[in-house]
Amino acid sequence: MKITKKIISEEQIQERIIQLATEINKDYEGKNLIILGVLKGAFIAISDLAKNLNIDVSFEFMSISSYEGSESTGQIKIEKDLDVDIAGKNILIVEDIFDTGLTISSLIDILGSRNPESIQTMCMFVKPIENKIPVEIKYKGFEIGSEFVVGYGLDYMGKYRELPYLAELS
Numbered sequence: 612m613k614i615t616k617k618i619i620s621e622e623q624i625q626e627r628i629i630q631l632a633t634e635i636n637k638d639y640e641g642k643n644l645i646i647l648g649v650l651k652g653a654f655i656a657i658s659d660l661a662k663n664l665n666i667d668v669s670f671e672f673m674s675i676s677s678y679e680g681s682e683s684t685g686q687i688k689i690e691k692d693l694d695v696d697i698a699g700k701n702i703l704i705v706e707d708i709f710d711t712g713l714t715i716s717s718l719i720d721i722l723g724s725r726n727p728e729s730i731q732t733m734c735m736f737v738k739p740i741e742n743k744i745p746v747e748i749k750y751k752g753f754e755i756g757s758e759f760v761v762g763y764g765l766d767y768m769g770k771y772r773e774l775p776y777l778a779e780l781s
């Protein structure tokens with residue numbers, strides 16, 4: 612496999628991150644917020660987002676796997692759980708990409724049972740919505756096609772995460 616096509620440029624991504632951070636700053640003004648990053652893919656988006664936030668925010672991470680290679684396994688596995696109590700807290704789950712919705716919907720169920728004040732979601736890249744588990748994504752970076760993509764945190768077999776842009780792999 613090799614990278615064939617740049618789909619979204621670094622400049623487009625950075626511009627969108629600033630827009631999303633502006634919305635989050637406005638929506639959570641005067642509130643506390645825990646940004647919950649889904650590892651590993653969300654690490655770059657969270658780091659870029661963090662630099663543009665000016666609210667009372669802290670950052671926590673969970674590690675989940677649902678994919679092996681480029682095929683969905685149809686279930687999620689928690690590799691690393693949270694080590695803080697989220698009862699009464701506002702949670703924003705940040706995920707790299709929304710594909711079937713399995714990861715986000717499972718996380719909402721798991722975290723919802725821990726009595727947070729609120730749970731919202733942000734996905735940097737959203738694949739087409741046919742046959743998806745219905746989940747409301749409050750903050751969407753970009754809607755993309757159904758092709759397998761890498762870069763900006765997303766990998767293929769552990770590689771390509773460092774690319775500052777989104778590319779199609781084929």
Ligand code: 5GP
Nearest residue numbers: 678709710711712713714758759760765766
């Ligand atoms: P979902 O649970 O929504 O089906 O899938 C979310 C997870 O699947 C993402 O966090 C990501 O790890 C993986 N995934 C889905 N589509 C892609 C893709 O096009 N490229 C890469 N690298 N990972 C993907």
